[in-house]
Amino acid sequence: MRSVIALAASMLASAPAFSQTLEESVASAMSNNPIIAQQYAKFSAFLKDKRAAEGEYYPSVNLYGAIGYEDTKYNSGDRVDEDLTRKELGVKAVQNLFNGFGTVSEVERLSFEAESERLTLISDAENLALDVTRVYLELLKAQAFLELTERNVADHEQVYKDIETRQKKGLSSRSDLAQISARVATSKSSLIAAKNNLMDKQVEFYKLVGRDAKELIEPKVDQALLPASEQDAITMALESHPEIKAAIADMDAAHKEMKREEADFYPKLNLEVHANHNDDIGGIPGKDQDARVMLTVSYDLYNGGATTARSEASSWRKQEARAIRMRTEQQVTEGTRLSWNAWELQYQQLALLQQNVDSAMQAQLGYIEQFDLGRRSLLDVLDAKVEVFLARKNYIDTYYNQRLASYRLLNATGRLGYSMRVAYPQQWQQKVISHE
Template sequence: MHSKFLLSSCLLMSGLSQAASLEESVAFAIDYSPEILAQYSRYQSVVRDGDAASGLYMPQVNLYAAAGYEETRYNSGSKLDTDDRGLTRTEIGVKVSQLLFDGFKTTSNVDRLTFEAEAERLTLISRAENVSLDVVRNYLDILKAETLLELSKRNVKEHQEIYQDIQDKKSKGLSSNSDLAQISARVATAQSSLIAAQNNLFDLQTQYLRLVGKPAVNLVYPRFDYALLPSSSQVALEQAVENHPEIKASLLDIDAARKEMRREKGDYYPELKLELHANKNDNVSNPPGGVDEDARLMLTMDYDLFNGFSTDSRVESSAWRVEEARAIRLRTEREVREGTQLAWNAYKMLEQQKSLLQQNVDAAKIAELGYIQQFNVGRRSLLDVLDAKVEVFLARRNFISTEYDQTLAAYRVLNAMGMLTYALRIEHPEEWQGENK
């Protein structure tokens, strides 16, 4: 598949040193994805199968030719009237046939493959939606990991500053060994958290390289268009059921299964063809120089009167595939509804959490500042100050995680509705627009 995705806005991609937007990353990932390439190949294969089936509407022309040696023996019944001879035999002929009626097998098969091709095209779009969500999740996780890494660095720096202050006080006899040991332990814990944050970021960057095909450099926080979100979960569910490509594809699979059943029923009918034959043979069971030429135009009928109930079995088999397709459509709709409801619930709950966690950050910071002031006048212990710093660090970390998770939940809602690539202003290439429309 040689195709590139077009962004509605102008994208500057002159080098990896420039900022990589979320839209750019998704566009690169879709074009790079082996999963999407495989599905595109599947779609094109079914389209070509439909073209091959349509060929039966056209006249079929066959040329036959043969040359070889023929040994003939003629005996009229009398010992005196015999003739044995070897001859060079040649045959050449052409047959032109036009299908007139086959019990609607050809038309049903063409319709079946048309439905299947359109279903594969919609599945391709659904694959792009899922790959887009994978990239969005990884992109936001990297931004979150970078933010948490900076928070961890700041946490280590603050603990090291306290360590230096306690060490200075101890050298002046104003602090104890236990205080120094306490802050030393907290510095080690902060540094361990920093290493874990760095490792998490490296893992996410490796995932980005696998998804997008290039390193994660200078990622920028996306601006989500909240106007694209539905007004309620009920509206989200209705739009998801109406627009999701997987549901549309499952409906087309039902139509394709019905056409397959109609194709199998075609064996209950005779097959009618108009055939033109023209032949020229030489030395075929004839004396030397014997030329045999003929031409004929025939209306032929081929009617299978009994085939061991094979047609009945194939019809019943295809009828069960219709039922299977119906069950898959029902399952697909349930999965879409579930995914949409879960994404919507997460978005709304995280919105409430974020507000509370912001209050938590503000309160924890006020408490930390108060504890530091009280520690300086001897009213609080060092342990109280360190615990307060941990509270601030955890509150900030929880708020940052929730903020990014809420943004991801908003993108999940759009993905569940089948609208994520639309929201990212990514246009599908012309090859995806459907050749059977």
């Protein structure tokens, strides 16, 4: 996690004063987000569990010591009747030579589990980057809405002044003045709503990023990384999405768990070394020393069917992991198709909405000219202004939605972090184990 924090700090330090790019916001969010910290801790714990399992490859050495009172009446049938202070000191070393490949399977199982958590960590980071992108673009959109609404209020206030002047000259009626007065009130109400929406987005931005939004810069999508077709998008997603890779690693881990449980069907072979240095043992005063090297074999002949049950349970967990992988692929495919559809259709919408804005502005200018000539009513002019306002608002809304759809498409194909040039820490990028 320190690498992430260093990344964020370096990116923020290189930014122009009072400006904040999308990439900087993503880096800041990753260094402060508790979900990322939680997943990183989980990943690190599995790495330590793996290291603990590797300890079974090495010999275990135990030192034993004891001292206490011993009352012996008989020793091997001979009457001794001695009270002595028994002293024991011994060392035992055991090296496992064979355990049915249980240690190998357990180490590999934990390796796949750690790999799954690593990939889940990357997936969480990708999803966090998308959340930050969404809030960042929504904040830009809220700012654009606010500016548009402010211009709309100023425009209506100017019309009010013009109508007020005309009314004083007897060129407009009181009803015209009342009508524009109502429209000014409506536009100001919309301005308050726009300000409230902007403040809500600023709060959400601070919660996610950990910084106030200052001088946001319009982000640019790396168009070269966007897929050329829906099928290309699906292929990229199935090959690159970290959630699918994590599901595959979970399935491999379940397979290794099954192999670990099957190890109990085999005998266990150990090499044992014992050395003892005792005093006053068994009622016989004096030293009692021995040393031995033994090759021991243990074979569990019957344990109530527990080994078989555990083996069958692990087999079902493997089936569960396979089903989860299939479901993950279905969900990723569905998400990719939805992202592609939104990106493509909203791109087509933009051209039509731009045409709508141009036409609405031309109609407004024409209505104003006709109003000055007495051929249009004030209501016609005000309605035309509303049309222009709504057309511009719809264009802004779709423009930023289409931008977000581009980033969603990159997220669906597992390329969002790469497209932003966000360098994840080296430990995140290094595979724990390769898939079989």
